[in-house]
Amino acid sequence: EESHGSHSYQKKSVKDINSIDSQLDMSDNEEEEEEGNNIGLRNSKIMGNDETSPLSSNGSSAHEWLLNQSTNKKYVERERRSKEYETRFEALDEIMKKSKELDLSIDNIKPKPEILGYLKPSEIELQLTLFECFQLTSKIHLRQSVMKINASSLDIQHLLSQLLKCLDVLLGTEVESCLSFPVFIAGMNCTTQKDRNAMKQRIREFIRRYKWKNIARIQLVLDQVWSIDPNGISCVDWYEIVRKLGWDLSFA
Numbered sequence: 001e002e003s004h005g006s007h008s009y010q011k012k013s014v015k016d017i018n019s020i021d022s023q024l025d026m027s028d029n030e031e032e033e034e035e036g037n038n039i040g041l042r043n044s045k046i047m048g049n050d051e052t053s054p055l056s057s058n059g060s061s062a063h064e065w066l067l068n069q070s071t072n073k074k075y076v077e078r079e080r081r082s083k084e085y086e087t088r089f090e091a092l093d094e095i096m097k098k099s100k101e102l103d104l105s106i107d108n109i110k111p112k113p114e115i116l117g118y119l120k121p122s123e124i125e126l127q128l129t130l131f132e133c134f135q136l137t138s139k140i141h142l143r144q145s146v147m148k149i150n151a152s153s154l155d156i157q158h159l160l161s162q163l164l165k166c167l168d169v170l171l172g173t174e175v176e177s178c179l180s181f182p183v184f185i186a187g188m189n190c191t192t193q194k195d196r197n198a199m200k201q202r203i204r205e206f207i208r209r210y211k212w213k214n215i216a217r218i219q220l221v222l223d224q225v226w227s228i229d230p231n232g233i234s235c236v237d238w239y240e241i242v243r244k245l246g247w248d249l250s251f252a
Contacts, residue, residue, distance in 0.1 A: 191232030
């Protein structure tokens with residue numbers, strides 16, 4: 001009986017296994033059919049044959065749909081650039097506003113009367129001219145370094161003509177040791193050969209009286225600026241020239 005039972009159990013197990021194999025085959029066939037349907041559905045959507053596909057919506061062709069997608073991308077890119085330009089405009093507008101405010105403050109600044117009260121009458125005129133010299137230097141430097149106005153512009157040439165008059169009064173006096181930066185800015189903005197030769201002569205005489213090497217270095221930097229921009233129509237980055245020379249240029 002035990003043997004019979006064991007034999008019966010073995011037969012039952014084989015049947016069960018055959019049944020399970022049959023079910024698995026059916027399941028595999030269903031999965032393959034479903035996968036095939038999914039692939040066909042995806043291909044149908046891609047080719048625009050399915051009603052839910054954007055390619056077949058309202059009878060649109062694949063070409064039209066792709067064209068629309070391209071148009072949308074261009075629209076997004078235009079929007080991005082528009083925002084970028086808006087941000088750039090805001091930044092430039094802020095720079096211009098601040099530059100104008102700074103320029104106005106340079107115009108309105110005045111020497112302190114209490115300081116002038118300690119000077120002799122002969123010294124007051126010299127100090128007022130020195131004050132004007134630095135006002136003009138600051139205005140030119142602002143236009144050139146921040147507003148990127150080139151040296152040949154009417155605005156800078158007008159300021160330069162006034163600055164050169166001040167320098168011709170101050171050079172050779174007791175205050176000329178203060179003039180390194182005004183001399184440099186004036187030289188930067190000399191655009192004609194006549195003006196440049198006159199500036200070279202001023203610097204040679206300055207070096208003869210004032211032995212510090214920073215004055216000689218000013219002439220070397222000016223020579224490079226004039227070589228790069230012979231007609232004064234570009235904005236030369238003289239900071240970069242000094243950096244490449246490896247100098248820590250002092251205008252004190």
